[in-house]
Amino acid sequence: MNYLESLNLEQKKAVLATEGPVLIVAGAGAGKTKTLTHRILHLIEKGVGPERILAITFTNKAAKEMRERVFAMLNSSASVGVKSAYSLRQANKPVVSTFHSLGVQIIKENSELLKLPRHFAIFDSADSKKALKDALIYQNLDPKEHLDKVRHIISNEKGRGVNFTEYAEKNFDDYTYQITKNVWRKYQETLSRENALDFDDLLLVTLKLFQNYKDVLEKYQNRFLYIHIDEYQDTNKVQNSIVELLAKKHRNLCVVGDTDQNIYSWRGAEIKNMLHFEKTYPEVQTIFLEQNYRSTKNILAVANKIIEVNNFRIPKNLFTENPDGEKISIFEGRNETDEAHFIALKSKELIESGVSPEEITVLYRANFQSRVLEDAYLSYGVSYQLLGTKFFERKEIKDLVSFVRCSLNQDSLSDFVRIINVPRRGLGKLTLGKIIGGKENELPSSAQEKISNFRNMLANFKTILTTLKTSQAIKYIIKTSGIQNMYGTGKDEDSERLENIMELVSLATKYDDLPAEEGIEKFLTDSALASDQDSLDEVKSGVKLMTVHASKGLEFEYVFICGLELDLFPHRRRNENTKGNREETQATNEEERRLFYVAITRAGKKLFLTHAQTRTIFGSLQVNSPSEFLDDISDKYTEKEYYGNTISQNKKPLFKIEF
Secondary structure (H helix, E strand, O other): OHHHOOOOHHHHHHHHOOOOOEEEEEOOOOOHHHHHHHHHHHHHHOOOOHHHEEEEEOOHHHHHHHHHHHHHHHHHOOOHHHHHHHHHOOOOOOEEEEHHHHHHHHHHHOOOOOOOOOOOEEEOHHHHHHHHHHHHHHOOOOHHHHHHHHHHHHHHHHHOOOOHHHHHOOOOOOHHHHHHHHHHHHHHHHHHHOOEEEHHHHHHHHHHHHHHOHHHHHHHHHHOOEEEEOOHHHOOHHHHHHHHHHHOOOOOEEEEEOHHHOOOHHHOOOOHHHHOHHHHOOOOEEEEEOEOOOOOHHHHHHHHHHHOOOOOOOOOOOEOOOOOOOOEEEEEEOOHHHHHHHHHHHHHHHHHOOOOHHHEEEEEOOHHHHHHHHHHHHHOOOOEEEOOOOHHHOHHHHHHHHHHHHHHOOOOHHHHHHHOOOOOOOOOHHHHHHHHOOOHHHOOHHHHHHHHHHHHHHHHHHHHHOOOOHHHHHHHHHHHOOHHHHOOOOOHHHHHHHHHHHHHHHHHHHHOOOOHHHHHHHHHHHHHOOOHHHHHHOOOOOEEEEEOHHHOOOOEEEEEEOOOEOEEOOEOOOOOOOOOOHHHHHHHHHHHHHHHHHHHOOEEEEEEEEEEOEEEEOOEEEEOOEOHHHHOOOHHHEEEEEOOEEHHHOOOOOOOOOO
């Protein structure tokens, strides 16, 4: 058991506690991924078949990291038993997945039962917005006024385990309810017509499958004897119900989480799933991982002080054997431009001192804050990467993915309409309207011939996609569809689009080792479920700019948290009813504090906290008070900064902005 030697006492307890329910309360930077991967290795060492082990986490990036670490440990294990068993049964690997990817797998395996084609379409966020917008227009409603609200209600209902039929049966006499019901009905018709599911359906359909077909549930209960759930505090009702059903028979359920990092209630995450775990499983073993390996003592002291104010939490206290480290720097700018210039110049100073740009991040509460930061980084020639510009949301990539999806599922009308004129085939809006309305037979024979030729090309692509390696099939589509010639003009914009398309081919090579049909299915699933953090896998040098929410699970040596002002961080909507439910207000305040705690604990060596006296928001100049969070931090842990230098150092400022 040499693999246990690198674990601390509590980590070792968590690894060895294999039977029955286990709750691991893992603080930030406490080595939870290491603990989970060693636990999986230990189970296999004990003789558990790798394919009987399931591990679920929340992001593709986290799942990929865990999967790679598990497989690397298995392949390099000093245990002869593990090595021989693994080499003999290489195909039987532990299932390390996100909830949504697992849902896709289960739905595909039961597609006939669900009356879905195996190649069903997955509506990403943009697809869902488009379909909901069309549904609102069909109801003569203004999408600008209703889209976000209706989309949020539908997503929340699905996250609570409610499908359209169940929602429609409520029949409330309420204006918003009636709008939502009518729009949802039209939206559901679109999904059904195109043999498509949206992100929420991937979980909801899986849950309904388990609830309605006991034999199917039992099959997966017997397949997954040992279940691990990472970031358990972020599970919603549907996710938790799926987990409870899967674990009900054998009860070998290990959940890992931290109530202090529950920051997704707006997505339906229910902190009570973790707070009530010991009531649901009275025989549970609870283990605390409190030793932090990431941050300095000063950073942890501030983090602990910030979070201890909250009531809805499982109490713990992070500690570290790392040095005290530098004090936390606090900078006050006169406005957001002043603040951004300080951050950009301090980043430049760090990079010139030898710090890698990839070890620096700037975190903000709201997306609009990125604009002034980008301007500042550009002004000083500091490279940066803005997290949130997804590779798979680029037009040329979505076009190509639509070619693949539509070739496998010609019922996907949205994909068909998107690509029938890529490249242009002389089919105008009137023609597209006839196609959408199911009236192709009313079109002129010349248009019908073009459409027929297009369908034949898609049928040919389906054959190619199910026989050739994934990258070869996509390369064939790029050339044969005319996309390659369309972007071969030599213009800068077209050249960039062509480079992106070629990058997609490179990305597709990682699926080439799989059988053709399985490879293209996994390619489509991964592209549909791509998240903001996946863009970090793109090879780009520079300081990372992102929201605090997007930083969850990441770590950096140097962290700037900007915009620490009342009403911005903690964030409060300016039209929010301050006389609302007292309990809801407390819950909101505690989540904002957890969000700040998450931001602080991303930092390893150095933390910068910045705010501005004034900030222009929605065109209006706001005079700001510093965030209440700053009042909770003792002066003994902080030092003031002035234009890039601490006051205590009494150095000449790096720059000065004239007003």
